Amino acid sequence: MNAQQTLVMNGRELSFENGQTLLEVARRHHIDIPTLCHLKGTMPTGSCRICVVEVEGAQTLLAACATRAVAGMKVQTESAEVVKARRMILQLMLSSGNHNCAIRGSNDQEWTDFQLKVHGEDGSAELCPVWGDCRLQDLAYRYQVSGQHFAATPARYPIEDVNPFIVRDFSRCIQCGRCVQACNEVQVNNAIQFGYRGVETKIIAAGDRPLKDSDCVFCGECVQACPVGALVEKDGRYSVRPWETQKVRTTCSYCGVGCQIYLHVKDNQVVKVTGADLPPNNGSLCVKGRFGYHFIGSPERLTDPLIKENGTFRKASWDEALNLVAKRFKEIRDTHGGDRMGVLTSARMTNEDNYVAQKFTRAVLKTNNIDHCARL
Amino acid sequence: MTNTIADIETADVILITGSNTTENHPVLSAFVKRAAKFRGAKLIVVDPRRIKLTEFATHWLRPNLGTDVAWINGMLHVILKEKMQNAEFIKNRTEGFDALQKVVEKYTPEFVEGITGIPAESLVAAAKLFAGARTGSILYCMGITQHISGTDNVKSLANLAMLTGHLGKAGTGVNPLRGQNNVQGACDMGGLPNVYTAYQPVADLAIAKKMEDAWGVTGLSTKIGLKATEMIPKAHSGELKALYIIGENPLVSDADLGHVQKSLKHLDFLVVQDIFLTETAQMADVVLPSACFAEKEGTFSNTERRVQRVRRAVSPPGQSKDDWWITAEIATHMGYPMKYESSQAIFEEIAKVTPSYGGITYARIEGVGLHWPCPTQEHPGTPILHGQQFTRGKGLFHAIEWIPPAEQVDDEYPLFLTTGRLLYQYHTGTMTMKSADLNERAPESFAELSSTDARKYGLRDGDQITVASRRGAIKVKVKILPKAVDGTLFIPFHFAQGAANVLTNAALDPISGIPEFKVCAVKINKAA
Numbered sequence: 001m002n003a004q005q006t007l008v009m010n011g012r013e014l015s016f017e018n019g020q021t022l023l024e025v026a027r028r029h030h031i032d033i034p035t036l037c038h039l040k041g042t043m044p045t046g047s048c049r050i051c052v053v054e055v056e057g058a059q060t061l062l063a064a065c066a067t068r069a070v071a072g073m074k075v076q077t078e079s080a081e082v083v084k085a086r087r088m089i090l091q092l093m094l095s096s097g098n099h100n101c102a103i104r105g106s107n108d109q110e111w112t113d114f115q116l117k118v119h120g121e122d123g124s125a126e127l128c129p130v131w132g133d134c135r136l137q138d139l140a141y142r143y144q145v146s147g148q149h150f151a152a153t154p155a156r157y158p159i160e161d162v163n164p165f166i167v168r169d170f171s172r173c174i175q176c177g178r179c180v181q182a183c184n185e186v187q188v189n190n191a192i193q194f195g196y197r198g199v200e201t202k203i204i205a206a207g208d209r210p211l212k213d214s215d216c217v218f219c220g221e222c223v224q225a226c227p228v229g230a231l232v233e234k235d236g237r238y239s240v241r242p243w244e245t246q247k248v249r250t251t252c253s254y255c256g257v258g259c260q261i262y263l264h265v266k267d268n269q270v271v272k273v274t275g276a277d278l279p280p281n282n283g284s285l286c287v288k289g290r291f292g293y294h295f296i297g298s299p300e301r302l303t304d305p306l307i308k309e310n311g312t313f314r315k316a317s318w319d320e321a322l323n324l325v326a327k328r329f330k331e332i333r334d335t336h337g338g339d340r341m342g343v344l345t346s347a348r349m350t351n352e353d354n355y356v357a358q359k360f361t362r363a364v365l366k367t368n369n370i371d372h373c374a375r376l
Numbered sequence: 377m378t379n380t381i382a383d384i385e386t387a388d389v390i391l392i393t394g395s396n397t398t399e400n401h402p403v404l405s406a407f408v409k410r411a412a413k414f415r416g417a418k419l420i421v422v423d424p425r426r427i428k429l430t431e432f433a434t435h436w437l438r439p440n441l442g443t444d445v446a447w448i449n450g451m452l453h454v455i456l457k458e459k460m461q462n463a464e465f466i467k468n469r470t471e472g473f474d475a476l477q478k479v480v481e482k483y484t485p486e487f488v489e490g491i492t493g494i495p496a497e498s499l500v501a502a503a504k505l506f507a508g509a510r511t512g513s514i515l516y517c518m519g520i521t522q523h524i525s526g527t528d529n530v531k532s533l534a535n536l537a538m539l540t541g542h543l544g545k546a547g548t549g550v551n552p553l554r555g556q557n558n559v560q561g562a563c564d565m566g567g568l569p570n571v572y573t574a575y576q577p578v579a580d581l582a583i584a585k586k587m588e589d590a591w592g593v594t595g596l597s598t599k600i601g602l603k604a605t606e607m608i609p610k611a612h613s614g615e616l617k618a619l620y621i622i623g624e625n626p627l628v629s630d631a632d633l634g635h636v637q638k639s640l641k642h643l644d645f646l647v648v649q650d651i652f653l654t655e656t657a658q659m660a661d662v663v664l665p666s667a668c669f670a671e672k673e674g675t676f677s678n679t680e681r682r683v684q685r686v687r688r689a690v691s692p693p694g695q696s697k698d699d700w701w702i703t704a705e706i707a708t709h710m711g712y713p714m715k716y717e718s719s720q721a722i723f724e725e726i727a728k729v730t731p732s733y734g735g736i737t738y739a740r741i742e743g744v745g746l747h748w749p750c751p752t753q754e755h756p757g758t759p760i761l762h763g764q765q766f767t768r769g770k771g772l773f774h775a776i777e778w779i780p781p782a783e784q785v786d787d788e789y790p791l792f793l794t795t796g797r798l799l800y801q802y803h804t805g806t807m808t809m810k811s812a813d814l815n816e817r818a819p820e821s822f823a824e825l826s827s828t829d830a831r832k833y834g835l836r837d838g839d840q841i842t843v844a845s846r847r848g849a850i851k852v853k854v855k856i857l858p859k860a861v862d863g864t865l866f867i868p869f870h871f872a873q874g875a876a877n878v879l880t881n882a883a884l885d886p887i888s889g890i891p892e893f894k895v896c897a898v899k900i901n902k903a904a
């Protein structure tokens with residue numbers, strides 16, 4: 001065991017372990033240092049600098065995510081200097097793109113012009129698609145910052161929406177790099193990188209091609225990692241607002257990994273899926289788990305029992321269907337014996353469903369003719 | 377899996393075979409890729425196709441189709457010859473070593489090269505790397521099991537793990553990746569012809585008695601039942617009169633589809649319970665509409681034996697009901713009352729009759745799932761199996777000889793066909809094909825061909841071809857891909873149009889009853 005060492009943060013003496021960053025120390029002791037670019041499980045880049053703190057004796061403010069704790073350090077996480085720096089960063093970010101949430105100041109004419117510009121570029125007459133679910137907006141609110149101190153510039157790169165899953169809005173990108181880390185360090189799909197330089201910087205797939213023509217496999221890890229409205233699921237964009245939905249945690253129904261997911265429900269419809277930050281998947285999903293939910297609400301779902309008569313199906317009530325099935329099963333069992341009957345259960349149903357199916361086969365049909373197509 | 381998913385990331389060497397992990401278990405593949413890229417783990421991929429993971433591999437061995445026992449025996453041979461086996465593990469934990477040693481004697485790297493096409497020196501290097509590792513993990517999937525020698529292949533991999541002692545601790549193990557979400561659970565729950573829940577044999581009188589008491593019935597059969605792949609031919613011959621198919625679509629997923637369809641027609645009575653009117657449901661006498669996972673309370677058991685909650689998010693459409701409710705109602709209508717308050721009540725009964733689930737409750741898995749075996753309420757679950765001993769006590773080495781696949785190429789059918797899955801589709805597409813988005817990425821069946829073969833047959837990307845086997849023929853588009861192997865076609869099996877399983881061979885592994893989906897012989901012609 002490492003001997004516990006201590007430092008002082010906001011006047012409190014806090015213990016830490018060797019190798020911990022100031023951000024980790026703060027989080028462990030419930031001190032909230034804001035972050036934007038920091039992504040769990042990846043190497044800190046310190047690129048957004050929103051997590052800067054004041055360390056006694058240091059020449060400049062230091063990024064808490066990339067600074068190791070040292071015994072005896074004296075740290076301020078919300079000093080006047082720190083707040084000033086954060087406000088400046090936020091202002092620059094807000095003015096750098098189409099951040100048309102309510103946070104942008106409300107000088108009437110300027111506000112109107114700006115909204116119109118964004119509407120023109122984004123093809124929607126609403127506030128930002130992630131309004132109410134945006135880290136930048138949260139922080140702008142927390143530090144009471146708006147983007148109006150800098151003139152709005154036209155978007156440098158047009159929106160990319162030529163793939164079926166993800167809309168990339170480069171104007172709303174704050175270049176935090178979380179998507180790049182999510183793609184390269186978490187999913188290791190190596191599809192996107194920082195491209196170009198300076199004000200031209202853009203997150204690009206190889207050759208600056210659209211995602212659909214790149215190595216991207218549409219796992220959506222980048223979307224989930226993006227703190228702002230730069231990467232948004234295509235289907236719910238503008239139509240699904242976080243306050244209209246409820247989240248239900250469950251288990252993905254595709255492969256055997258059993259990822260933990262949240263189903264986002266609006267009006268009894270699943271409208272979005274996100275990964276839960278829990279084992280086994282720790283937030284990650286694949287394209288099927290994240291984007292393959294449409295079958296749930298499909299109009300082709302069966303809604304009634306069907307009975308075939310003269311080669312065509314007609315709808316029936318449960319009573320009628322159950323009576324018919326029970327009668328025929330009974331006849332066949334009693335005439336030919338249960339061993340002349342079989343049940344195929346399903347590797348896609350729950351344990352409870354499977355248990356009842358095999359109990360029925362054994363206890364009622366009196367046969368062990370039960371199997372599932374798991375091996376196929 | 378003997379080990380957990382997270383555990384893979386801690387292995388020093390990972391051997392992956394017969395699993396196109398990035399497409400079929402994408403999130404799990406991230407653990408492998410991270411281990412290789414950031415932790416310096418060495419990856420050995422044994423797969424005929426140039427799958428994505430080969431880019432992360434330090435060793436890529438490319439065996440001929442259906443030669444798995446041969447290369448594994450070859451590795452065992454090399455390890456023994458180099459004296460790199462884990463003698464202590466073999467002595468304390470295993471039996472049958474002598475017989476194994478004898479069998480693998482003749483599998484010299486050169487002999488194996490003749491069968492598998494894997495260069496002798498590559499095999500030696502990979503074997504030494506795996507045996508010499510501090511921890512080595514083996515991952516496999518249906519590329520191993522879907523052969524007539526599938527069971528032998530699996531046992532051979534177990535031989536490799538036991539010989540090297542890579543079992544029972546973190547970063548090791550023999551880890552089958554389950555294709556469908558609840559394959560593990562369906563097996564655990566006794567959805568198998570030979571066992572009740574937790575693999576309690578139906579032929580065991582004491583067990584039958586226990587279940588009779590638990591269920592309040594008499595006369596439970598102790599005769600082992602029919603496997604799915606045996607039911608179909610019995611339906612064809614008229615021996616099987618009725619079939620109750622719940623949530624399966626054998627009309628796309630089974631081998632030799634033409635035969636399956638005819639067989640189902642021969643039944644006196646077919647009931648299909650599903651969420652869609654699938655190809656199979658269309659043949660039914662009665663179709664019963666069920667709720668899907670998003671409309672259910674319950675549990676799934678994932679590939680690492682973790683029992684996890686399924687929760688209801690939306691209400692089921694129309695009259696559709698929980699599968700267990702429907703089955704229980706049929707039972708009740710047949711005079712055996714089966715009434716459950718809720719899925720939780722069923723789970724409580726499961727825990728009572730299922731030793732490995734005995735300590736699991738909904739309350740305990742509310743936050744994070746538990747790994748079975750978890751026999752008591754106090755038991756923390758078992759992330760890693762075989763830590764101290766195997767289920768049967770000592771691990772048994774199986775001395776196994778390689779046998780060739782059931783079908784070989786010849787003058788008439790000169791190409792091999794192998795089948796599998798795609799990232800953007802799932803199984804028979806019942807679910808994924810309802811997403812226009814996924815369909816846009818993977819709209820239709822195709823045949824993957826190497827550029828060499830394409831040249832040989834004068835084919836270009838996008839050409840329509842007819843692929844024929846001894847059982848049937850389909851029309852598909854050609855895709856020339858670097859993944860492909862010379863002399864071998866790959867066709868995904870998801871699609872009802874251009875269904876790969878019209879072609880596949882229903883030759884079965886004698887023990888598992890799994891058809892040889894991964895190898896058959898075909899010929900191709902440019903479609904008129």
Ligand code: SF4
Binds near residue numbers: 179189190
């Ligand atoms: S969707 Fe996945 S693969 Fe594609 S860019 Fe995002 S993280 Fe990378």
Ligand code: SF4
Binds near residue numbers: 176203
């Ligand atoms: S797209 Fe989002 S996650 Fe990526 S750099 Fe821009 S703001 Fe950050």
Ligand code: SF4
Binds near residue numbers: 284288
């Ligand atoms: S999200 Fe993908 S990897 Fe995870 S369980 Fe679902 S299908 Fe499997």
